[in-house]
Amino acid sequence: MLNVPSQAFPAPGSQQRVASQGRSKVPLKQGRSLMDWIRLTRSGKDLTGLKGRLIDVTEEELKTHNKKDDCWICIRGLVYNVSPYMEYHPGGEDELMRAAGADGTDLFNEVHRWVNYESMLKECLVGRMAMKPAVPKGMLPKSQVTDTLPKEGPSSPSYDWFQTESSVTIVIYTKQKNINLDSVVVDLQDDILRAEAVIKDHSYLIHIELSHEVQENISVRAIENVGKVDIVLQKRENIPWKCLGHPLGKHDSFIPKKDTGLYYRKCQLISKEDVTHDTRLFCLMLPPSTHLQVPVGQHVYLKLSVTGAEIVKPYTPVSESLLSDFKEPVLPPNKYIYFLIKIYPDGLLTPELDHLQIGDFVSVSSPEGNFKVSKLQDVEDLFLLAAGTGFTPMVNVLNYALTSMSSLRKAKLMFFNKTEDDIIWRCQLEKLALKDKRFDVEFVLSAPSSEWNGKQGHVSPALLSEFLQRSSENSRVFLCICGPTPFTDEGIRLLHDLNFSTDEIHGFTA
Numbered sequence: 060m061l062n063v064p065s066q067a068f069p070a071p072g073s074q075q076r077v078a079s080q081g082r083s084k085v086p087l088k089q090g091r092s093l094m095d096w097i098r099l100t101r102s103g104k105d106l107t108g109l110k111g112r113l114i115d116v117t118e119e120e121l122k123t124h125n126k127k128d129d130c131w132i133c134i135r136g137l138v139y140n141v142s143p144y145m146e147y148h149p150g151g152e153d154e155l156m157r158a159a160g161a162d163g164t165d166l167f168n169e170v171h172r173w174v175n176y177e178s179m180l181k182e183c184l185v186g187r188m189a190m191k192p193a194v195p196k197g198m199l200p201k202s203q204v205t206d207t208l209p210k211e212g213p214s215s216p217s218y219d220w221f222q223t224e225s226s227v228t229i230v231i232y233t234k235q236k237n238i239n240l241d242s243v244v245v246d247l248q249d250d251i252l253r254a255e256a257v258i259k260d261h262s263y264l265i266h267i268e269l270s271h272e273v274q275e276n277i278s279v280r281a282i283e284n285v286g287k288v289d290i291v292l293q294k295r296e297n298i299p300w301k302c303l304g305h306p307l308g309k310h311d312s313f314i315p316k317k318d319t320g321l322y323y324r325k326c327q328l329i330s331k332e333d334v335t336h337d338t339r340l341f342c343l344m345l346p347p348s349t350h351l352q353v354p355v356g357q358h359v360y361l362k363l364s365v366t367g368a369e370i371v372k373p374y375t376p377v378s379e380s381l382l383s384d385f386k387e388p389v390l391p392p393n394k395y396i397y398f399l400i401k402i403y404p405d406g407l408l409t410p411e412l413d414h415l416q417i418g419d420f421v422s423v424s425s426p427e428g429n430f431k432v433s434k435l436q437d438v439e440d441l442f443l444l445a446a447g448t449g450f451t452p453m454v455n456v457l458n459y460a461l462t463s464m465s466s467l468r469k470a471k472l473m474f475f476n477k478t479e480d481d482i483i484w485r486c487q488l489e490k491l492a493l494k495d496k497r498f499d500v501e502f503v504l505s506a507p508s509s510e511w512n513g514k515q516g517h518v519s520p521a522l523l524s525e526f527l528q529r530s531s532e533n534s535r536v537f538l539c540i541c542g543p544t545p546f547t548d549e550g551i552r553l554l555h556d557l558n559f560s561t562d563e564i565h566g567f568t569a
Contacts, residue, residue, distance in 0.1 A: 088146060093407060096147040097368055100182045106143045107185050115189040125160030127152060131185060133162045134176055138185040168317045178369075215313045216256065216263040220303050227273065227300065229265065231288040233258050238286045240352055244425045245279055245290055246324055247348035251307065253322065254290055255425065262316045269304040271296065279350040323362055323422040324349055326396065328415050334399060336480055338448065339413065341398045342379075343421060351423075352393060355455045356430030356539075358568055359396075362422040363411050370408045373427070373568055374398050377454040381487040382494070396423065399483060401448045430565060432459060439468045439534040442527055444518070444550055446475040446542025450483050452567040456539055461495055468530040472500045475518065475542065478507065501526060518550045523557060541567035 100106070116131070116138045124131035130142045132155070145152045150170070158166050167176065214234040221228055231243075235258050245254045250272055254265040272295040280289040294300075326343040334340050345351055353359060358375040376396045402409045415421070430452075435441070441460050443453045453472060460470050476482050479502075488500045503514040503522065516522065529536060538559060540550045547566050554564055 087149065091146045093147075096144070096179075099143070099147075106182045107140045109185060113184065114186040116186050117189045121188075122160045127156065127159075130155065130159045132158045132160075133164070133188055134167050135164050136188050137177070138188060139176075139180045139183040140185050141180065141183060144180065144183060213258045213261055216258065218265055218311070222294075222300055224297050225294055227292045227294060227303070229254070229290040229292070229303070231256055231263065231265065231290070233263070233286040233288065235259070235286045237283055238281050238288060239283060240279060240281045240350075241354040241426075243279055243281065243288050243350065244322075245277060245350040246322070246346070247273070247275065247277055247292070248324075248346070252290075252292075252304070255319075255322070256288060257316060260316050261313055262319045263313045264309050264311070264319075266307040266310040267304040268307055270300055270302050271298070275348045277348055277350060321360060321424045321427070323360075323424050324351075325420040326423045328417055328419050328421065329395065330417065331415070334483055338399060338401045338483055340377075341400055341412065343396045343398070343423060345394050345396065345423075347394075350393075351396075351425065353396065353426045354428070354430075355432050355459045356452055356565075356567065357426040357428030358452075359426055360424040361398075361408070361412070362424070363408060365407060365411050370411070372408045374400060375451040375455075375567070377451050378458055381454065381458070381484060381491050399448060399451050399454075428568065430567065432463075434565065435460065435464055435537060437466050437535055438464065438537045439466055439531070440529050440536045441467060441470040442536065442538045443470070443472040444475075444523075444538065444540040444542075445472065446518075446546040447477075447481070448483070449540075449542030449546070449567070450474060452541050453539060457498070461498060466535070467497060468534065470498045471526065472498075473503060473522070473526050474500060475503045475505070475546065477505050479504065479511065518546060518553065520553055520556065523550075523553055527557065527559075536563055538564045539567065540564065 105111070116133070121131055121133060121138060124140070127145060128142055130140070130145070131138055132141050133139075141148075141155055145155060148155055154170075157163070216231055216233045218229060218231045220230065229252075231254070233256055238256070238258070242257045243254065244257075245252070247253075250269045252265065252267050252269055256263045269292075274293040274295055276293060278291045280291070281287075282289070324346055326345055328341065329344045330340075330342040332340050353376045356375075358373045360371050360373050362369055362371045364370075375398075377399050379395075379397050400409060400412060402413045404410060412421070435456075438460075441456075441464075443457065445453050457470060457472065460467055472488070474482065474488070479485075482502060485502070492498050492500050501514060503516060504511055505515070505517055507513070507515055514522065527538075536559070538554060540547055540554070542550070551564060551566055555561075
């Protein structure tokens with residue numbers, strides 16, 4: 060029998076998408092919402108057609124179930140009958156049919172690896188893939204021979220540890236230069252240490268139950284020029300350790316980042332303040348034994364339990380303010396994460412976030428995303444296109460550009476909203492433009508009042524042609540865009556029409 064996971068339910072209708080891949084939602088029929096799917100899975104109806112049996116599925120058997128009314132899909136070794144879920148899938152039936160009768164793991168990882176499919180499709184579980192017959196000793200099948208050949212990619216890291224009377228230091232040798240602190244996430248809970256180092260597109264994991272108790276305060280150092288990371292723990296008792304501890308699942312593993320699961324830790328709500336009539340600035344405090352810094356342009360997932368189901372949605376952290384040097388920071392850095400979140404009254408997650416009380420907890424994942432600041436190297440003109448809360452990825456990109464890009468001549472933001480009341484941090488943006496002559500901001504409204512004297516309309520060739528003026532004829536440019544799906548898709552199409560290349564454009568998740 061399979062060990063079926065306990066119930067957990069992220070939102071399959073999340074807006075998680077990579078804009079440049081063009082993934083869109085499709086309209087769902089009435090009665091086919093996430094909550095309707097939850098009710099169906101709890102109804103006791105047989106969704107697999109196997110009357111509760113779990114079977115081993117051969118590749119040949121899997122291939123025969125490739126129609127909409129008889130669709131089996133394999134994800135990470137488990138086989139699901141997704142036919143009942145077809146009408147509930149926000150990406151549409153055609154998206155699911157791309158993996159019909161086949162292994163859909165890679166496709167799943169591309170589109171929404173973060174989704175807890177094991178729980179969402181729990182009642183659709185057919186069984187697991189059958190083990191292939193053993194190969195005679197001394198022989199390797201062709202596929203395995205291929206897998207043993209050297210592959211391009213980063214060298215596998217290693218680790219060591221040493222101790223003093225009062226401390227233990229774990230050293231990760233990444234074998235890559237220019238490793239920095241936002242590439243490393245460390246969690247210590249109940250004397251279980253979990254440390255992940257992201258190296259290019261791979262993940263190296265240390266996962267150990269420590270042999271002795273340690274204090275909750277940890278420190279993490281990155282020595283960039285030699286690619287070394289030090290994790291320093293303080294002993295509770297000044298006694299010598301004979302060993303570091305006992306290895307746990309996936310300890311000392313080095314695998315593609317896309318093949319790792321998400322790891323969450325509970326963060327406490329410290330403050331919540333209004334930014335616009337429907338947008339709040341949330342401040343969450345990391346656990347004292349967690350080191351986590353979200354890289355520029357990346358996001359995390361927030362998870363809450365709603366009516367017994369776990370709902371998940373991606374959000375991009377922001378800085379506390381665009382004008383941080385104008386005021387003393389109220390809270391120490393690196394222990395707090397800020398989010399600008401628009402509250403949708405009919406949403407599944409945001410009303411629950413809005414109802415949280417100070418001191419309540421929210422689960423926060425490790426960082427995700429494919430944006431690298433190396434894309435901004437030597438950029439002279441940076442253009443940012445944002446609609447609504449698509450502004451959030453731009454906050455840290457803009458901060459990074461104005462503080463760390465010596466090549467930058469101009470950074471321009473075109474910010475699309477419905478009304479003036481919807482503009483997030485308008486006053487701060489205008490002050491920043493006055494303070495730093497390299498920065499300009501333009502506001503565009505689709506439903507302005509009669510008193511509005513600025514630009515109006517939606518993203519269009521005319522607006523973009525005027526906005527995208529280089530500081531010099533051959534300046535190196537980069538463009539970032541984020542917003543609702545139609546905005547982002549149309550914006551990227553128009554940018555291509557204006558002869559900007561794919562390498563010069565990055566579409567953020569929204």
